[in-house]
Amino acid sequence: MTETFYDVLRRQGISRRSFLKFCSLTTASLGLSPTVAPQIAHALENKPRTPVIWIEGLECTCCSESFIRSAHPLAKDAVLSLLSLDYHMTLSAAAGEQLRANAHDTIEKYKGKYILAVEGNPPLNEDGMYCIYYGKPFVETLKKYAKDAMAVVAWGSCASWGCVQAAKPNPTNAVPIDKVITDKPIIKVPGCPPIAEVMTAIVTYVLTFGRIPELDRQGRPKMFYSQRIHDKCYRRPHFDAGQFVEKWDDEAARAGYCLYKMGCKGPTTYNACSTTRWNEGVSFPIQSGHGCIGCSEDGFWDKGSFYDRLTNIPAFGVEANADKVGAVAAGVVGAAVVAHAAVTAIKKASEKSGSTKAEGK
Amino acid sequence: MSIDGRDLKFPKYVWEAPVRIWHWVMALAMVVLCVTGYFIGSPLPSVPGEAIDSYLMGYIRFTHFAAAYVFTVMLLMRAYWAVVGNKHAREMFLVPLYMLQPSWWRSFFRVLGHYLFIRRENDWHYGHNQLAMAAMFGMYLLGSVFMIVTGFAMYGEGTGMGSWQYNLFSSWVIPLFGQSQDVHTYHHLGMWYLVWFTIVHLYFVIREDITSGLTVVSSMISGWRDIKN
Ligand code: HEM
Ligand code: HEM
Ligand code: SF4
Ligand code: SF4
Numbered sequence: 001m002t003e004t005f006y007d008v009l010r011r012q013g014i015s016r017r018s019f020l021k022f023c024s025l026t027t028a029s030l031g032l033s034p035t036v037a038p039q040i041a042h043a044l045e046n047k048p049r050t051p052v053i054w055i056e057g058l059e060c061t062c063c064s065e066s067f068i069r070s071a072h073p074l075a076k077d078a079v080l081s082l083l084s085l086d087y088h089m090t091l092s093a094a095a096g097e098q099l100r101a102n103a104h105d106t107i108e109k110y111k112g113k114y115i116l117a118v119e120g121n122p123p124l125n126e127d128g129m130y131c132i133y134y135g136k137p138f139v140e141t142l143k144k145y146a147k148d149a150m151a152v153v154a155w156g157s158c159a160s161w162g163c164v165q166a167a168k169p170n171p172t173n174a175v176p177i178d179k180v181i182t183d184k185p186i187i188k189v190p191g192c193p194p195i196a197e198v199m200t201a202i203v204t205y206v207l208t209f210g211r212i213p214e215l216d217r218q219g220r221p222k223m224f225y226s227q228r229i230h231d232k233c234y235r236r237p238h239f240d241a242g243q244f245v246e247k248w249d250d251e252a253a254r255a256g257y258c259l260y261k262m263g264c265k266g267p268t269t270y271n272a273c274s275t276t277r278w279n280e281g282v283s284f285p286i287q288s289g290h291g292c293i294g295c296s297e298d299g300f301w302d303k304g305s306f307y308d309r310l311t312n313i314p315a316f317g318v319e320a321n322a323d324k325v326g327a328v329a330a331g332v333v334g335a336a337v338v339a340h341a342a343v344t345a346i347k348k349a350s351e352k353s354g355s356t357k358a359e360g361k
Numbered sequence: 362m363s364i365d366g367r368d369l370k371f372p373k374y375v376w377e378a379p380v381r382i383w384h385w386v387m388a389l390a391m392v393v394l395c396v397t398g399y400f401i402g403s404p405l406p407s408v409p410g411e412a413i414d415s416y417l418m419g420y421i422r423f424t425h426f427a428a429a430y431v432f433t434v435m436l437l438m439r440a441y442w443a444v445v446g447n448k449h450a451r452e453m454f455l456v457p458l459y460m461l462q463p464s465w466w467r468s469f470f471r472v473l474g475h476y477l478f479i480r481r482e483n484d485w486h487y488g489h490n491q492l493a494m495a496a497m498f499g500m501y502l503l504g505s506v507f508m509i510v511t512g513f514a515m516y517g518e519g520t521g522m523g524s525w526q527y528n529l530f531s532s533w534v535i536p537l538f539g540q541s542q543d544v545h546t547y548h549h550l551g552m553w554y555l556v557w558f559t560i561v562h563l564y565f566v567i568r569e570d571i572t573s574g575l576t577v578v579s580s581m582i583s584g585w586r587d588i589k590n
Contacts, residue, residue, distance in 0.1 A: 326553025
């Protein structure tokens with residue numbers, strides 16, 4: 001299999017014109033200079049394609065669902081044809097042992113050259129029995145497939161942070177994949193699910209350049225995760241003006257004011273929603289009138305209600321935000337001060353009467 | 362020197378001018394930070410009209426950040442003065458070192474005993490007593506450094522990757538806390554920590570002024586500690 005990406009496309013009847021369009025679109029979404037587009041085209045035409053093996057652990061398949069809805073029709077056809085040929089349980093035509101044999105062939109043939117894409121994560125309790133993959137705990141497959149991979153892509157918040165299955169009290173002890181795979185570069189693409197265009201662009205980047213994109217300290221590609229939703233939100237002028245939705249059915253909600261007071265997590269969430277948007281750029285949650293829930297952030301399930309601006313303090317176990325804890329404790333401190341002052345005054349008074357008595361003796 | 366400090370020589374110049382200036386400017390900045398910070402967390406009711414006509418949240422945040430810079434620069438200046446200033450300018454910073462000496466703890470428990478109404482007499486000191494030192498270090502100083510570190514980490518998120526605030530603070534503070542929302546929560550809690558300190562501080566400053574027989578409140582204005590007649 002020394003086919004290039006371009007060969008696959010041509011075989012599928014895609015014109016050169018659309019191929020070049022795809023290259024420029026991807027260049028733009030990666031934030032690269034337009035002069036890079038020919039470079040991408042050249043790489044895709046000449047380099048033998050890099051196989052991708054896509055495995056699914058404890059997950060809901062929302063990442064795959066998002067992926068196949070990539071805006072540019074070519075992007076999904078192209079990248080999908082690349083992936084499904086090798087291994088993707090939900091999307092491949094083959095199934096069962098036959099499909100698995102494909103994966104093993106690829107691993108054999110492309111040792112150290114294939115990309116492992118992981119959707120979902122491994123639960124570790126009870127020796128990993130909460131997620132069984134071909135009769136064995138998923139964590140074993142994960143380790144085995146990762147061993148000879150060139151790089152690993154962690155799709156979604158599950159693989160990146162743990163997501164809902166790792167939310168407290170996390171009975172199965174589901175962990176992000178970087179707790180299990182420690183010796184490979186891991187590209188985290190968090191989101192529940194991640195944005196389709198972000199996913200395809202990252203895959204294309206790796207396939208084109210044969211290396212992983214620049215990552216931030218938490219392992220996310222900088223080009224899509226270096227800014228918060230709030231930084232590019234189109235409702236930001238209302239935030240700065242101090243114009244907030246106070247209730248879901250008020251005038252401000254209709255006027256499209258800022259959702260900060262309704263618990264919008266845009267100010268603390270790193271993702272590309274407010275620039276790339278969803279479903280072919282149609283909209284994104286805030287544009288549809290609902291605050292960001294922070295789905296691409298670590299542990300977003302455990303911060304209390306999605307509708308509170310001040311979130312719960314994890315350390316206290318009970319429902320308490322910083323203002324509740326702070327004000328109650330300030331009340332206690334205040335009361336203690338008053339009590340101390342009272343005792344001091346009484347002591348002083350009794351000392352005084354004591355000493356006047358002594359003097360008057 | 363006797364342990365109850367009754368043989369200390371007064372009047373004594375304790376708080377030098379830079380310490381006094383720092384104290385009052387810093388206290389003012391902190392009040393501004395608490396008020397604006399509270400309204401960042403729980404904003405005022407919505408402003409009517411077009412967005413272009415108002416900038417309320419923007420001004421509140423700007424005031425917070427301006428006061429934050431004043432607060433930070435003041436603390437840096439104060440740390441510098443601890444190096445070049447008198448012995449009392451160093452007190453607040455050296456508490457962990459003092460704590461290594463058994464005699465510090467003996468004095469500490471004497472002071473504690475007084476405040477628990479076990480011991481009648483109140484020891485005299487030129488600078489702070491041991492309980493005050495512990496609070497100045499553990500609550501004020503650590504609390505302030507925490508606020509500066511978490512505050513600049515959030516500030517760096519706005520100025521963006523590559524800015525010095527981001528490189529110096531956000532880049533490591535945010536992963537340390539887990540995510541940005543947690544930094545907000547703990548920064549907010551830190552405000553309350555400093556509010557608790559301030560309540561206790563005000564109480565003890567006034568109490569000492571009335572009961573200790575030494576000048577206390579006026580010492581942070583004139584710099585001199587003296588025996589009250
Ligand atoms: C005495 C010191 C300070 C106090 C009491 C204080 C208080 C607060 C409070 C209560 C909040 C709201 C937190 C929330 O619920 O999201 C806040 C936000 C913030 N503070 Fe401070 N702060 C202090 C110092 C600083 C410093 C030194 C900086 C450094 C620049 C800073 C920068 C910020 C930033 C960037 C925010 C977030 C603003 C936003 O999300 O729009 N603060 N502060
Ligand atoms: C936000 C409010 C305030 C904060 C954070 C604060 C903080 C501090 C700190 C950290 C010190 C120790 C100085 C050092 O060791 O160099 C101090 C000393 C002092 N402060 Fe404040 N202060 C505040 C408000 C006030 C107010 C309103 C008063 C006046 C009633 C006051 C009176 C004093 C006095 C008299 C001292 C010297 C205490 C002594 O002699 O042991 N402070 N303050
Ligand atoms: S709606 Fe959310 S992301 Fe947009 S400006 Fe308001 S708080 Fe920020
Ligand atoms: S707006 Fe926020 S919650 Fe919604 S998809 Fe984007 S990151 Fe996730």
